[in-house]
Amino acid sequence: MASVPVRMVCLGRMDRSDAASRVMEAAGRMGVETQFLVDHSLESGFDQGSIDWRGSLSSANWLLVSSSSVLEGDIMRGAWGASLTFSELEGSKVAMIVSVPDDPSKMGEAWGFVIERIRQISLLFLSHRALKAVAELEGTKQELLIGEIRKRGMVPIVCSFKSSDGIAIVSHSLGDEVVQVGEKMGFDRWLAGFLCRLPISGPGATGIEVAARSKDK
Amino acid sequence: MPLKLGPAGVPLSCKGRTIVEGMDDITVLGLDAMEVQTVRTIQPQHFDQYWQAGILSWKSDFEMNMHGPYYAELLGSKRERNRTLSKMETSLQAGKIINARHLTFHVGPYAEYEPGPEANEQVANVMAGVVDRVREVWGVAEEEEDYAAFPWVHEAEPSLVGVETSGRQELWGTVEEVLEVCNHVEGTVPVLNMGHIHARGHGRLRTSEDYAELFDQARETYGGSTFYCHFAGVEHRMGNALHYTQIKKSDLKFEPFAEYLAEEGDWMDITIISDSPLLEHDAMYMLQHYDKARQRLLEIRARDERRAKLAAQQGIDPEELKRKEEEAAAARKAQLSGEAPKATKKPAKKPAKKPAKKAQKSKSGKSGGMMTFDEGKDEDDVF
Numbered sequence: 001m002a003s004v005p006v007r008m009v010c011l012g013r014m015d016r017s018d019a020a021s022r023v024m025e026a027a028g029r030m031g032v033e034t035q036f037l038v039d040h041s042l043e044s045g046f047d048q049g050s051i052d053w054r055g056s057l058s059s060a061n062w063l064l065v066s067s068s069s070v071l072e073g074d075i076m077r078g079a080w081g082a083s084l085t086f087s088e089l090e091g092s093k094v095a096m097i098v099s100v101p102d103d104p105s106k107m108g109e110a111w112g113f114v115i116e117r118i119r120q121i122s123l124l125f126l127s128h129r130a131l132k133a134v135a136e137l138e139g140t141k142q143e144l145l146i147g148e149i150r151k152r153g154m155v156p157i158v159c160s161f162k163s164s165d166g167i168a169i170v171s172h173s174l175g176d177e178v179v180q181v182g183e184k185m186g187f188d189r190w191l192a193g194f195l196c197r198l199p200i201s202g203p204g205a206t207g208i209e210v211a212a213r214s215k216d217k
Numbered sequence: 218m219p220l221k222l223g224p225a226g227v228p229l230s231c232k233g234r235t236i237v238e239g240m241d242d243i244t245v246l247g248l249d250a251m252e253v254q255t256v257r258t259i260q261p262q263h264f265d266q267y268w269q270a271g272i273l274s275w276k277s278d279f280e281m282n283m284h285g286p287y288y289a290e291l292l293g294s295k296r297e298r299n300r301t302l303s304k305m306e307t308s309l310q311a312g313k314i315i316n317a318r319h320l321t322f323h324v325g326p327y328a329e330y331e332p333g334p335e336a337n338e339q340v341a342n343v344m345a346g347v348v349d350r351v352r353e354v355w356g357v358a359e360e361e362e363d364y365a366a367f368p369w370v371h372e373a374e375p376s377l378v379g380v381e382t383s384g385r386q387e388l389w390g391t392v393e394e395v396l397e398v399c400n401h402v403e404g405t406v407p408v409l410n411m412g413h414i415h416a417r418g419h420g421r422l423r424t425s426e427d428y429a430e431l432f433d434q435a436r437e438t439y440g441g442s443t444f445y446c447h448f449a450g451v452e453h454r455m456g457n458a459l460h461y462t463q464i465k466k467s468d469l470k471f472e473p474f475a476e477y478l479a480e481e482g483d484w485m486d487i488t489i490i491s492d493s494p495l496l497e498h499d500a501m502y503m504l505q506h507y508d509k510a511r512q513r514l515l516e517i518r519a520r521d522e523r524r525a526k527l528a529a530q531q532g533i534d535p536e537e538l539k540r541k542e543e544e545a546a547a548a549r550k551a552q553l554s555g556e557a558p559k560a561t562k563k564p565a566k567k568p569a570k571k572p573a574k575k576a577q578k579s580k581s582g583k584s585g586g587m588m589t590f591d592e593g594k595d596e597d598d599v600f
Contacts, residue, residue, distance in 0.1 A: 089495070
């Protein structure tokens with residue numbers, strides 16, 4: 001596959017079982033230059049101090065992070081916060097993937113951490129299950145949630161993808177798009193394609209729609 | 218002028234994630250305020266942190282503040298309003314425990330209301346109720362023994378209820394609306410979110426005069442001198458805030474605000490909270506600019522005083538002395554810039570050896586390649 005002129009960095013679990021890592025792997029298959037901040041082969045455990053944040057993030061278009069990573073102990077929590085700050089400083093955009101954690105009772109805690117850092121997030125993706133859970137937590141209707149989060153949190157792009165129907169919902173500062181992708185696929189494939197296309201699909205609402213509709217998946 | 222600065226939340230650089238650890242870090246950075254975010258439902262385990270933070274703020278001169286729910290719908294249906302009020306109740310209870318000086322609340326969309334007196338009256342009624350509720354929960358005489366370890370509950374003034382400006386056209390909260398409500402409801406304070414005001418006013422805050430105009434408007438309509446402000450860079454379009462950015466990346470600059478505060482802010486008691494994506498970094502950036510503005514002002518004042526003294530000694534008008542000084546400075550400048558070759562010749566006359574060498578080198582440089590290297594070296598020396 002032809003390479004895509006986009007570079008992505010991911011802070012995910014070592015075993016690549018989290019949502020951000022899945023999206024990253026899908027992006028890798030599309031020809032994107034990818035880098036996992038937590039090395040697959042680390043045996044002695046993850047050490048936040050060993051990450052070269054500046055070097056890794058300085059030329060990256062996206063930093064991919066999962067909301068559930070913040071629940072995985074103090075070291076990961078520290079790395080999670082640091083990644084958002086360094087990303088802001090280095091100019092790469094943060095794509096936060098909100099999914100229901102392994103222990104669903106911790107959804108509130110994970111969402112609380114996301115809300116605390118909402119100003120540092122450029123693209124917020126909510127999985128279909130997370131959409132339900134967050135709507136319940138916020139006491140709002142599921143169909144209004146995406147637009148509400150964007151308006152209140154001032155996040156440039158908030159989106160979700162319904163895998164069973166192949167429908168993407170994207171709310172951005174210039175409007176809302178409901179895009180029928182025309183193909184059933186996992187959220188990871190759709191989001192990877194969306195992130196790959198966004199930096200090169202041109203400005204404005206049309207650019208966002210083109211990226212969301214992208215067939216290069 | 219009492220000015221307090223701090224971030225909205227635990228600093229990003231803080232290794233721990235508790236409020237008390239955040240307060241420690243903020244103090245180390247030379248800042249003295251913090252706004253705790255209660256944007257999500259407050260869990261019972263948070264209250265332990267809140268007590269500790271309250272005690273620390275009471276014993277030190279650290280100002281704690283609290284931000285209420287983002288999802289406010291005070292102008293919505295009865296059900297929506299009650300849902301918002303129940304979230305606000307949690308925030309004001311937490312505010313008491315944390316010794317919050319200000320509680321900041323959004324109002325939310327206009328919903329069925331048209332912008333105007335009717336909507337403002339409704340907001341004023343709700344806010345009056347919130348102020349009453351804050352006063353009810355603070356300093357209940359029967360609870361004095363229960364709260365013996367937390368003296369601020371009985372000794373300090375209850376939190377002020379902040380009404381925040383909004384950054385979007387469809388949300389209640391223009392400066393005029395906020396000031397009008399705060400003028401009518403005692404115990405409230407306007408929360409001037411400069412990013413929101415700038416965005417909603419199509420980029421209206423550009424010079425220190427713009428800030429002067431804003432605070433003059435506040436002084437005339439609201440009358441108070443206590444202000445609570447939020448500051449962050451903002452991207453905006455068509456009068457709507459799109460999202461927050463670092464201050465350096467935005468067209469909303471802090472320098473003019475710092476200049477205004479240093480020059481004309483003596484009458485104000487102001488707290489500025491950084492809600493930029495670079496929380497404490499931008500709070501420190503603001504502090505540095507405020508210090509610079511004050512320093513510059515002090516220098517100007519010292520120069521004016523010196524001039525007045527000199528003028529008195531010489532028996533002339535200070536303005537005339539100022540004119541003379543300016544003329545002398547201009548002449549000096551002209552001499553330096555217009556007659557640069559003279560300036561290089563002048564020192565050449567005093568140390569007789571160097572220019573002589575130079576002259577020799579430049580002459581011999583034409584004939585011998587070896588000397589061109591030396592010529593270059595001398596050129597470097599000149600600069």
